[in-house]
Amino acid sequence: MSEKFNKAAETKRWIAGAIVFVILGLVGALSNSYIVSLMTIVLLFTFMGQSWNLMLGIGGQLSIGHALFVGLGAYSVGVLYLKYGISPWIGLLAGMVIAGSVGAVLAWLSFRFEVHGIYFALLTIAAAEFARIMFSGWEFVGAMQGLFFPAPTGEVDISMLRGGARFYYFVALALAAIGIAGTELISRSYLGYVWRAMRDDDEAARALGVRTFRHKILVISISAASAAAGGGILALVQGAIFPDSIMGMGISVDVLIGPVVGGLGTAFGPLVGSLAAIPLNHLMGALGDSLGIPGLNNIAYGVILISVVWFLPDGIWPAVVRGYAAIKGSLFARPLKLRKAEE
Amino acid sequence: MLSLWLNVVASGILMGLVYGLVALGLTIIFGVMRVVNFAHGEMVVFGVYIGYWSVRMWEVPIIAAAALAAAVMFVFGYFLEKLIVKRFVNSPHHYQFIVFIGLSLLFSGILLVAFGPDPRPTASQLSFRTVSIGILTLDLARLQAAGVAGLLIVMLGAYLKYSSFGRSLRAAANNRLGGLIVGLIIPRIYAITFGIGAACAGVAGALISPLFDAQPYLAMDFTLLAFVTVIVGGLGSFGGALLGGLTIGVAEAVAALMFSPSMKTALPYALLIIILIFRPRGFFGVREV
Numbered sequence: 303m304s305e306k307f308n309k310a311a312e313t314k315r316w317i318a319g320a321i322v323f324v325i326l327g328l329v330g331a332l333s334n335s336y337i338v339s340l341m342t343i344v345l346l347f348t349f350m351g352q353s354w355n356l357m358l359g360i361g362g363q364l365s366i367g368h369a370l371f372v373g374l375g376a377y378s379v380g381v382l383y384l385k386y387g388i389s390p391w392i393g394l395l396a397g398m399v400i401a402g403s404v405g406a407v408l409a410w411l412s413f414r415f416e417v418h419g420i421y422f423a424l425l426t427i428a429a430a431e432f433a434r435i436m437f438s439g440w441e442f443v444g445a446m447q448g449l450f451f452p453a454p455t456g457e458v459d460i461s462m463l464r465g466g467a468r469f470y471y472f473v474a475l476a477l478a479a480i481g482i483a484g485t486e487l488i489s490r491s492y493l494g495y496v497w498r499a500m501r502d503d504d505e506a507a508r509a510l511g512v513r514t515f516r517h518k519i520l521v522i523s524i525s526a527a528s529a530a531a532g533g534g535i536l537a538l539v540q541g542a543i544f545p546d547s548i549m550g551m552g553i554s555v556d557v558l559i560g561p562v563v564g565g566l567g568t569a570f571g572p573l574v575g576s577l578a579a580i581p582l583n584h585l586m587g588a589l590g591d592s593l594g595i596p597g598l599n600n601i602a603y604g605v606i607l608i609s610v611v612w613f614l615p616d617g618i619w620p621a622v623v624r625g626y627a628a629i630k631g632s633l634f635a636r637p638l639k640l641r642k643a644e645e
Numbered sequence: 646m647l648s649l650w651l652n653v654v655a656s657g658i659l660m661g662l663v664y665g666l667v668a669l670g671l672t673i674i675f676g677v678m679r680v681v682n683f684a685h686g687e688m689v690v691f692g693v694y695i696g697y698w699s700v701r702m703w704e705v706p707i708i709a710a711a712a713l714a715a716a717v718m719f720v721f722g723y724f725l726e727k728l729i730v731k732r733f734v735n736s737p738h739h740y741q742f743i744v745f746i747g748l749s750l751l752f753s754g755i756l757l758v759a760f761g762p763d764p765r766p767t768a769s770q771l772s773f774r775t776v777s778i779g780i781l782t783l784d785l786a787r788l789q790a791a792g793v794a795g796l797l798i799v800m801l802g803a804y805l806k807y808s809s810f811g812r813s814l815r816a817a818a819n820n821r822l823g824g825l826i827v828g829l830i831i832p833r834i835y836a837i838t839f840g841i842g843a844a845c846a847g848v849a850g851a852l853i854s855p856l857f858d859a860q861p862y863l864a865m866d867f868t869l870l871a872f873v874t875v876i877v878g879g880l881g882s883f884g885g886a887l888l889g890g891l892t893i894g895v896a897e898a899v900a901a902l903m904f905s906p907s908m909k910t911a912l913p914y915a916l917l918i919i920i921l922i923f924r925p926r927g928f929f930g931v932r933e934v
Contacts, residue, residue, distance in 0.1 A: 558743070
């Protein structure tokens with residue numbers, strides 16, 4: 303992870319990122335409704351994957367219960383909008399505050415008592431499962447029957463965040479852009495350096511005067527809050543909230559698959575990973591449905607996860623970057639060698 | 646009223662012994678290899694299906710089905726370790742976790758492809774028979790499962806404690822480098838350990854097959870239950886797995902009686918959160934991770 307930061311390369315990266323997003327914008331404007339709805343999910347999981355990535359890839363804390371935060375965001379939007387008619391904008395904000403505080407409390411409790419590593423990961427699963435079961439039994443939020451948003455009229459209403467599929471595509475695109483740019487900015491800032499130091503060696507970071515306890519709480523609550531924002535939009539896109547599908551282990555796995563496949567700790571990894579994994583999952587799911595064989599998508603996910611960790615432990619994106627650098631290197635190296643030979 | 650409570654606690658203890666066996670598999674793998682087997686629940690479900698099919702096809706007693714499950718799952722675990730797991734034994738924890746999440750998805754996919762998503766009711770004759778001991782009235786299936794599980798736990802404990810392989814396994818758990826120096830064949834020990842862990846899960850699955858409808862979606866519940874059990878007892882501790890199993894079994898049964906069936910599933914997690922917060926390493930956890 304020892305990238306050399308220089309101004310020109312950085313500008314190039316921003317331009318490349320902008321180009322990618324312009325292309326994604328064109329995809330949203332021009333392609334058919336199936337691709338738009340699939341890509342909406344990809345972009346939302348890019349954003350939520352980015353939040354998970356911030357926590358593990360930069361902060362060094364493994365969570366396998368991100369569904370908790372996603373679900374809290376979804377329920378905040380759903381309950382406020384459907385029960386009280388409050389705009390989802392407020393719902394998103396409320397969800398972020400709630401999830402951020404829950405994340406902070408969870409982190410505080412566990413790091414206070416030196417629960418870390420595997421034990422922290424297991425604690426996140428336990429918290430998510432506990433919340434899922436509680437929400438399944440809570441009548442006010444619809445229990446197992448779930449909450450339903452009224453069907454979209456197709457009319458775009460930005461103040462209520464309502465609109466058709468294409469509208470949500472651009473909302474998701476904006477979120478993904480914020481996620482990627484935000485990660486890039488954070489990882490170059492003071493916080494990014496501190497968090498990476500903490501990730502690589504907690505004791506050394508403390509010896510240098512970093513208050514790692516506070517920083518762990520901070521990184522976890524930022525990650526939780528952004529996952530909640532993604533969850534709120536996911537609920538609006540799907541039009542319904544069920545405890546098992548929004549807070550289940552499935553969501554936690556979907557959130558982590560993008561960054562793991564794409565490249566842990568990188569800004570573009572979650573986008574690349576989600577682009578690779580989610581359409582494949584849908585394709586295998588559809589194939590399984592048409593053949594009457596359920597479970598093909600699970601097999602695909604399983605094989606992808608195992609083979610990525612096996613063959614490309616730091617993900618697809620860093621491998622692409624390395625490959626590009628090698629090609630570029632050999633192109634520039636040849637004239638240099640020729641010149642040397644001439645001399 | 647008293648007899649109701651006694652019955653509930655007794656059936657909780659019986660279930661707890663089976664949970665203890667499942668957890669034992671997880672804890673042996675963690676104790677020796679320092680990996681958390683996230684696919685443990687799938688291995689239990691493999692056992693459930695082995696029990697279901699062998700009882701169905703050959704009408705063997707459940708104990709024979711359990712023996713078959715033990716043999717099949719031991720071989721399965723042994724080769725799984727040899728082929729895949731061993732490559733990740735020395736990777737960072739989060740990579741291991743992700744590999745095991747992958748394995749768990751892969752296995753649950755295979756189960757879905759092979760058996761379909763619908764539950765298969767295993768109501769055999771055994772499921773309905775009961776035994777009365779004094780004021781206690783217990784399921785025969787449950788009693789049998791608990792009896793076999795308890796016996797296996799004791800036997801495995803004695804084997805690990807007194808046999809020469811058991812000693813080398815504990816040595817490998819205690820100090821891998823030291824074990825290598827005195828000439829232990831660590832890769833072989835790891836593969837056998839993983840086999841034993843998988844066999845524990847498989848046997849437990851076969852034993853409970855008369856009690857649960859066989860279906861792939863049980864796997865996640867069992868994985869999480871096994872995690873809760875070992876953490877309550879202490880990850881990597883033999884006695885802890887047993888104690889954790891009994892605690893969870895009784896707590897579940899009592900919660901179902903006192904509150905509602907949905908509380909029954911939530912209670913273990915609540916217990917886990919409380920225990921992780923106040924006794925992060927469980928009742929008898931190993932210090933270093």
